[in-house]
Amino acid sequence: SQQGEEDPQALSIQEGENATMNCSYKTSINNLQWYRQNSGRGLVHLILIRSNEREKHSGRLRVTLDTSKKSSSLLITASRAADTASYFCATDGNDYKLSFGAGTTVTVRA
Amino acid sequence: GAGVSQSPSNKVTEKGKDVELRCDPISGHTALYWYRQRLGQGLEFLIYFQGNSAPDKSGLPSDRFSAERTGESVSTLTIQRTQQEDSAVYLCASSLDQGSYNEQFFGPGTRLTVL
Numbered sequence: 001s002q003q004g005e006e007d008p009q010a011l012s013i014q015e016g017e018n019a020t021m022n023c024s025y026k027t028s029i030n031n032l033q034w035y036r037q038n039s040g041r042g043l044v045h046l047i048l049i050r051s052n053e054r055e056k057h058s059g060r061l062r063v064t065l066d067t068s069k070k071s072s073s074l075l076i077t078a079s080r081a082a083d084t085a086s087y088f089c090a091t092d093g094n095d096y097k098l099s100f101g102a103g104t105t106v107t108v109r110a
Numbered sequence: 111g112a113g114v115s116q117s118p119s120n121k122v123t124e125k126g127k128d129v130e131l132r133c134d135p136i137s138g139h140t141a142l143y144w145y146r147q148r149l150g151q152g153l154e155f156l157i158y159f160q161g162n163s164a165p166d167k168s169g170l171p172s173d174r175f176s177a178e179r180t181g182e183s184v185s186t187l188t189i190q191r192t193q194q195e196d197s198a199v200y201l202c203a204s205s206l207d208q209g210s211y212n213e214q215f216f217g218p219g220t221r222l223t224v225l
Binding site: 004033035041042043044045048088090096097098099100101102103 | 114141145150151152153155158160166169199201203213214215216217218219
C-alpha cells in the first residue's frame with residue numbers, strides 16, 4: 001500500500017515561477033526521499049531528508065520535513081521547462097522498502 | 111554502462127502468454143528491487159534481493175509472478191499466464207546495500223502491454 005500521498009495531483013506554472021508540492025504520510029519514518037520521473041519511465045533521486053532534519057537544500061530544490069505533522073514539502077524555485085515531470089515522495093519505516101505516493105504532475109509552461 | 115539497464119523497453123504480449131523481463135543493476139550494488147507502476151499511479155513494491163539472502167517476495171501480487179537473481183548481478187522477473195491487469199511499467203532499481211538511507215537508482219523500465 002502507498003504510504004505517501006502527494007498534493008496537489010497536478011500543478012501547472014509559468015516558467016520562472018516557484019512550484020510547491022506536499023507529501024503526507026501515516027507512520028513514523030527514518031527518512032523521506034523525493035524522486036522525479038520523466039515521461040513515465042525511470043525515477044531519478046532528487047533529495048533525501050532524515051527524520052531528525054527539518055530542511056534541506058539542493059540547487060533549486062528545497063525540502064522541508066515536519067515529523068509532528070507527518071508531512072514534507074518540495075519547493076522548486078525559478079522553474080524551467082525541463083522541470084516538467086512527475087514528482088514522488090517515498091518513505092521508509094524500519095525496513096529497506098520504500099513506499100511511494102501517487103505523485104504530483106508538474107507542467108512548466110514556457 | 112554506468113546505470114541500471116532493463117530489457118526489453120517495451121513488450122506487447124497476448125493474454126495467457128509468459129513474459130520475462132530483465133534487469134542489469136549497477137555493478138557493486140548488492141540490493142535490487144522490482145516495482146510495478148500502473149498508469150497514473152505510484153510504484154508498487156514487488157520483490158527485493160540483497161546479496162545471497164532469501165529474497166523478500168512479499169509484494170508479488172500472485173503466484174504467476176516470480177523473480178530470480180544470479181548472485182549480485184542480473185535479475186529476471188517472470189510473469190506466467192499474463193492477464194490484462196498485468197499491463198504496467200515494470201521498474202527495477204538497485205542500491206549499494208539494503209540500508210534505507212541509500213539512494214535507489216532506477217532503470218528506464220519495461221512497458222508491458224497485455225492484449
